[in-house]
Amino acid sequence: MAWFATGVAPLDPTELARARQYLYGGLVGSTVAQLWLLAALAGAYFSGASAWARQRLERRFASRWLVQGGVAAGLGVGVQLLLLPFDFYLDYVRERAFGFQHQTALAWLGQWGLSALVTLVALVVVVELAYAALGGRGLGAWWLRMWGVVAVGVVFAAAIQPVLIAPLFNRFTPVGDPAVSAALGQLARRAGIPHAEILEVNASRQSSHTNAYVFGLLGTERIVVYDTLLRDQPLPEVEFVVGHEIGHYVLDHLAWGVAFTLLFLLGLFALLGWLYPRLARGPQPGDVAGLPLLLLLLFLMLFLAAPVTNGFSRWEEHQADAYGLQLSGQGCAAVASFQREEHTDLIYPDPPAWMVAWFFTHPSQQQRIDFARRFCRP
Numbered sequence: 001m002a003w004f005a006t007g008v009a010p011l012d013p014t015e016l017a018r019a020r021q022y023l024y025g026g027l028v029g030s031t032v033a034q035l036w037l038l039a040a041l042a043g044a045y046f047s048g049a050s051a052w053a054r055q056r057l058e059r060r061f062a063s064r065w066l067v068q069g070g071v072a073a074g075l076g077v078g079v080q081l082l083l084l085p086f087d088f089y090l091d092y093v094r095e096r097a098f099g100f101q102h103q104t105a106l107a108w109l110g111q112w113g114l115s116a117l118v119t120l121v122a123l124v125v126v127v128e129l130a131y132a133a134l135g136g137r138g139l140g141a142w143w144l145r146m147w148g149v150v151a152v153g154v155v156f157a158a159a160i161q162p163v164l165i166a167p168l169f170n171r172f173t174p175v176g177d178p179a180v181s182a183a184l185g186q187l188a189r190r191a192g193i194p195h196a197e198i199l200e201v202n203a204s205r206q207s208s209h210t211n212a213y214v215f216g217l218l219g220t221e222r223i224v225v226y227d228t229l230l231r232d233q234p235l236p237e238v239e240f241v242v243g244h245e246i247g248h249y250v251l252d253h254l255a256w257g258v259a260f261t262l263l264f265l266l267g268l269f270a271l272l273g274w275l276y277p278r279l280a281r282g283p284q285p286g287d288v289a290g291l292p293l294l295l296l297l298l299f300l301m302l303f304l305a306a307p308v309t310n311g312f313s314r315w316e317e318h319q320a321d322a323y324g325l326q327l328s329g330q331g332c333a334a335v336a337s338f339q340r341e342e343h344t345d346l347i348y349p350d351p352p353a354w355m356v357a358w359f360f361t362h363p364s365q366q367q368r369i370d371f372a373r374r375f376c377r378p
Contacts (some may be wrong), residue, residue, distance in 0.1 A: 331375025
C-alpha cells in the first residue's frame with residue numbers, strides 16, 4: 001500500500017466519518033449563510049427599506065456623497081449583523097467543536113469586528129466611486145462604468161492586502177528555523193526567484209489548521225507558510241508545499257487570477273445591465289436605493305457561476321501541484337503531505353464529483369494524491 005512508502009496511514013473509518021461530517025456540515029452551513037445573505041438583500045430592497053433610508057438621509061443632508069455613503073454604511077452594517085450568527089457558529093463554535101479554533105470568544109469577536117470594519121470601509125469607498133461614475137457622460141453604459149470602478153478596486157485590494165490588511169490580523173516574519181529557511185531559499189533560487197519573500201505567519205494564533213499561500217500584486221507578492229504547517233510537517237513535505245506556492249508565483253497565477261476575475265465580472269456586469277432595469281421598481285441605476293438589488297443580482301450570479309470560477313481555480317492549483325512536484329523533487333513527500341493533511345485538517349479525501357465541481361477551489365485530496373504518486377519513487 002502507498003502509505004508504506006510515505007509513512008502516513010490514510011484516515012481510519014472513524015476519522016473518515018468525522019471528516020465527512022466536517023466537510024458536509026461546513027458546506028451546508030456556508031450555503032445557508034449565502035442564501036440568508038441573498039434574502040437579506042432582497043428584503044432590504046423589496047421592503048422599501050433602502051428607499052426609506054435614502055429619503056431620510058436626503059432630508060437631513062444636502063450632500064449626495066453623505067446620502068450614498070449613509071445608505072451603503074447602513075446596508076453594510078445591517079447585513080454583517082444578520083450574518084454574525086452564521087459566522088460565529090461556522091468559524092468559532094463549529095471549529096472549536098472539531099478541535100481547530102484556539103481563540104476565546106471575545107478574541108474571535110474582536111477580529112470579526114475588525115474584519116467587518118475593513119469590509120465596511122471598502123464597501124462605502126467603492127459605492128461612492130461607483131455612483132460617482134454613473135453621473136459621468138460619454139463613458140459607455142452605466143454598467144460598464146460601474147464595472148470599471150470595481151475592476152480598479154479588485155486590483156487595488158490585491159495589491160494592498162499583503163502590506164496593509166493582512167498585518168492587522170497576524171504577524172508575518174522571515175521563516176524562523178535556519179535549516180528550513182535555507183532549504184526554502186534554495187528552492188526559490190532553483191525557481192529563478194531568489195529575492196522572493198517567503199514568510200512565516202503566526203496562524204496558530206487563530207487555529208491549528210495548516211496551510212500556505214501566495215498573495216499580492218504589483219510588487220507586493222509574497223509566499224506565506226503557516227507556523228502550524230512548519231510545526232506539523234517534516235522538511236521534505238514543507239519543500240513540496242512551498243514549491244507549490246512558488247509555482248503560483250512563477251506561473252503568474254496571481255495576475256492571471258485577477259485578469260480572469262475582471263473578465264468574468266465584465267460578463268456579470270453586462271448581464272446586470274440587462275437584468276436590473278427589468279427588476280428594479282424604478283429603472284434608474286444611479287439611485288443608491290437600488291444598491292441592495294445590484295448586490296443581490298451580483299451575488300446571486302456569483303453563486304450560480306461557482307462551477308466556472310472554482311473550475312478555473314482548480315486548474316491553477318493543479319498546475320501549481322505539477323510545478324511543485326518538479327521543482328522540489330519530493331513526490332513521496334507530497335503524497336505524505338496530502339495524507340497528513342487529512343489528519344491535521346480533517347480533510348475528506350474523495351467527495352462526489354458534483355460537489356468538487358461546485359464547491360471546491362482545489363482538486364479533491366484523493367485526486368491530488370493520485371497525481372503526486374506518479375512522482376513518488378520510494
